Amino acid sequence: xxxxxxxxxxxxxxxxxxxxxxxxxxxxxxxxxxxxxxxxxxxxxxxxxxxxxxxxxxxxxxxxxxxxxxxxxxxxxxxxxxxxxxxxxxxxxxxxxxxxxxxxxxxxxxxxxxxxxxxxxxxxxxxxxxxxxxxxxxxxxxxxxxxxxxxxxxxxxxxxxxxxxxxxxxxxxxxxxxxxxxxxxxxxxxxxxxxxxxxxxxxxxxx
Amino acid sequence: xxxxxxxxxxxxxxxxxxxxxxxxxxxxxxxxxxxxxxxxxxxxxxxxxxxxxxxxxxxxxxxxxxxxxxxxxxxxxxxxxxxxxxxxxxxxxxxxxxxxxxxxxxxxxxxxxxxxxxxxxxxxxxxxxxxxxxxxxxxxxxxxxxxxxxxxxxxxxxxxxxxxxxxxxxxxxxxxxxxxxxxxxxxxxxxxxxxxxxxxxxxxxxx
DNA sequence: CGGCGCGAGTAGACAGTGTCTACTCGATCT
DNA sequence: AGATCGAGTAGACACTGTCTACTCGCGCCG
Numbered sequence: 001x002x003x004x005x006x007x008x009x010x011x012x013x014x015x016x017x018x019x020x021x022x023x024x025x026x027x028x029x030x031x032x033x034x035x036x037x038x039x040x041x042x043x044x045x046x047x048x049x050x051x052x053x054x055x056x057x058x059x060x061x062x063x064x065x066x067x068x069x070x071x072x073x074x075x076x077x078x079x080x081x082x083x084x085x086x087x088x089x090x091x092x093x094x095x096x097x098x099x100x101x102x103x104x105x106x107x108x109x110x111x112x113x114x115x116x117x118x119x120x121x122x123x124x125x126x127x128x129x130x131x132x133x134x135x136x137x138x139x140x141x142x143x144x145x146x147x148x149x150x151x152x153x154x155x156x157x158x159x160x161x162x163x164x165x166x167x168x169x170x171x172x173x174x175x176x177x178x179x180x181x182x183x184x185x186x187x188x189x190x191x192x193x194x195x196x197x198x199x200x201x202x203x204x205x206x207x
Numbered sequence: 208x209x210x211x212x213x214x215x216x217x218x219x220x221x222x223x224x225x226x227x228x229x230x231x232x233x234x235x236x237x238x239x240x241x242x243x244x245x246x247x248x249x250x251x252x253x254x255x256x257x258x259x260x261x262x263x264x265x266x267x268x269x270x271x272x273x274x275x276x277x278x279x280x281x282x283x284x285x286x287x288x289x290x291x292x293x294x295x296x297x298x299x300x301x302x303x304x305x306x307x308x309x310x311x312x313x314x315x316x317x318x319x320x321x322x323x324x325x326x327x328x329x330x331x332x333x334x335x336x337x338x339x340x341x342x343x344x345x346x347x348x349x350x351x352x353x354x355x356x357x358x359x360x361x362x363x364x365x366x367x368x369x370x371x372x373x374x375x376x377x378x379x380x381x382x383x384x385x386x387x388x389x390x391x392x393x394x395x396x397x398x399x400x401x402x403x404x405x406x407x408x409x410x411x412x413x414x
Numbered sequence: 415c416g417g418c419g420c421g422a423g424t425a426g427a428c429a430g431t432g433t434c435t436a437c438t439c440g441a442t443c444t
Numbered sequence: 445a446g447a448t449c450g451a452g453t454a455g456a457c458a459c460t461g462t463c464t465a466c467t468c469g470c471g472c473c474g
Contacts, residue, residue, distance in 0.1 A: 010422085027327065032461060042424050043461090049422095053461060114327070119385040120234065130387050137391050156403040159392050163382070164375065164403040166391070171378030175370070178326040180337050184344050184373070185366045196363040196371045200407040217451085239432060249453050250432090256451095260432060 011049040011059075013039045018060040022111040030057060030115070057115065058125035064112040065132045072101045074139055091146035092202060098140065099169055099198060103190060106173035113173065140166060147202055165201045172197065218256040218266075220246045225267040229318040237264060237322070264322065265332035271319040272339045279308045281346055298353035299409060305347065306376055306405060310397060313380035320380065347373060354409055372408040379404065 017038040021029050032053040033043040050056040069075050106113040115121070122129050144165065145158035156164075172193060175181040182188030199205060224245040228236050239260040240250040257263040276282050313320040322328070329336050351372065352365035363371075379400060382388040389395030406412060 031459085033459085044425075044463090045423050047423095047462080117381070117385075120321070130385070130390055133387070134390065156399060156406075160399045160403050161407075163388060163392050163400045164379070164407060167378030167382050167388075167400070167404070168371065168375040169378070170381065171374030171376070172371070174324070174377065174381075175374050178324075178337070180340070181370060181374075183337055183341065185364075185370050192363060192367045193370045193374070196367050197374070199363075200368075200371060201403075238430085240430080251434090251454075252452050254433080254452095 010039070010041065010045065014046055014049065014056060015059050015063055018056065019063055019112070022060065022115060023109065026111045027114050027118070030060070032056065052124075054122060055125055058122045058129060061112075061116045061122055061129055062132060064109070064116045065129070067109075067112070068102075068105050068116075069136065071105050072098055072136070074136065086146055088147050091143045092205070095140070095143050095147070095165075095202060096198060098143075099194060102169050103173055103176075103194065106177065110177055113177070117170070137162065137166060144202070161201060165197075168197045168201065217246065217248065217252065221253055221256065221263060222266050222270055225263065226270055226319070229267065229322060230316065233318045234321050234325070237267070239263065259331075261329060262332055265329045265336055268319075268323045268329060268336055269339060271316070271323045272336070274316075274319070275309075275312050275323075276343065278312050279305055279343065281343065293353055295354050298350045299412070302347070302350050302354070302372075302409060303405060305350075306401060309376050310380055310383075310401065313384065317384055320384070324377070344369065344373060351409070368408060372404075375404045375408065 014035055018030060018035045021035060021038055032046060035056065036043045036046055039045075046056055050059065066075075116129075119129075141159050141162040144162045148155070148158060148161055172181070172190070175184075176188070176190055179188070181190070181193065185193065195205075221242055225237060225242045228242060228245055239253060242263065243250045243253055246252075253263055257266065273282075323336075326336075348366050348369040351369045355362070355365060355368055379388070379397070382391075383395070383397055386395070388397070388400065392400065402412075
């Protein structure tokens with residue numbers, strides 16, 4: 001309701017132009033003036049809707065988080081339904097799908113992925129952005145909890161394991177994005193490293 | 208031999224000024240003109256020694272990689288000597304020290320850490336930079352190989368496990384750097400997550 | 415019904431940036 | 445001594461983000 005698509009909603013048009021520019025040219029092309037140019041308005045126009053360049057970028061990043069959520073199948077409150085199954089094997093399969101989806105998103109939309117986690121660019125609006133990615137993390141935690149019930153006393157809490165897993169996935173995305181992964185392992189195949197990651201954090205695959 | 212510290216080596220002075228500026232003000236302050244100002248020369252002077260701004264930043268990042276290597280105790284060819292011990296427990300201890308050192312570096316010199324892995328800024332000179340971090344990765348692989356000898360046929364190769372571990376450490380550094388780790392786990396304590404990471408990739412601590 | 419205000423977009427100015435080019439100046443070599 | 449050349453200077457240029465007048469069109473209220 002806050003942002004309408006009513007044909008002349010410049011705010012939405014600017015975000016859309018930014019998303020397109022980001023996909024076509026990359027993050028370096030996302031200057032305030034270039035986005036305005038792409039949207040067909042003067043360079044001062046965005047100021048009516050975004051106080052600063054960083055706020056416009058933050059809005060574009062927010063759009064990206066939305067796309068990521070739908071790509072992972074957890075738009076709206078669907079996360080609760082998605083974690084309804086209490087079967088450990090099912091949770092494991094869903095976690096693998098999430099991991100693959102996360103890395104696929106990073107690979108297919110590298111510009112958007114880069115922007116979404118460039119907290120220096122999104123500074124100020126960063127707090128809101130960080131909160132945006134929390135639902136995803138909570139789903140991760142719930143699924144991990146199904147696999148690793150916190151029985152042992154010295155066993156790490158599900159949130160801890162989920163944080164370690166998330167960090168691992170994110171690091172993998174970055175390493176591959178800039179080619180270090182291929183340089184290190186010889187081949188740039190992601191699958192073996194991803195499998196090793198999942199096996200490490202979730203225990204060997206029950207297959 | 209290539210770069211001398213002979214009092215008037217502007218190249219070295221520019222790098223030094225950049226390092227200082229990076230520690231004091233952060234990455235955003237590392238403009239070409241500001242570095243030149245800090246070094247007491249005109250804004251055109253750096254061009255004699257660095258063809259472009261990115262090359263100067265790459266030189267500063269290279270300095271950072273050197274500092275990281277010495278902080279981890281693997282300057283020069285000392286890596287080989289450091290991995291001489293074939294005791295698994297010793298390898299595990301050394302890996303833990305490496306992990307702590309890596310994350311401590313990221314925490315104590317956040318600006319430098321950010322620059323070192325901002326491959327969009329270092330583009331072009333990036334290939335050389337990526338190679339700079341390879342010795343560190345090789346030490347990681349060797350140590351992992353001591354703990355996880357590649358016996359099983361479906362077992363991941365040491366390089367694969369090392370890559371997954373590296374990705375995990377790097378992701379942890381980033382998540383903590385921008386505060387998401389604290390937001391996710393409730394407390395911003397790094398140790399539990401780091402312990403979970405090490406246990407996951409290297410097996411539970413033999414303690 | 416008419417003047418009025420005001421939100422939205424325009425145009426220009428300003429400081430700052432990276433890059434490029436003309437130029438100076440001092441040391442070095444023949 | 446005089447020419448050469450590397451190193452640093454100064455200025456221009458095309459950008460950028462931000463700020464400030466200004467215009468214009470629509471709706472509101474007396």
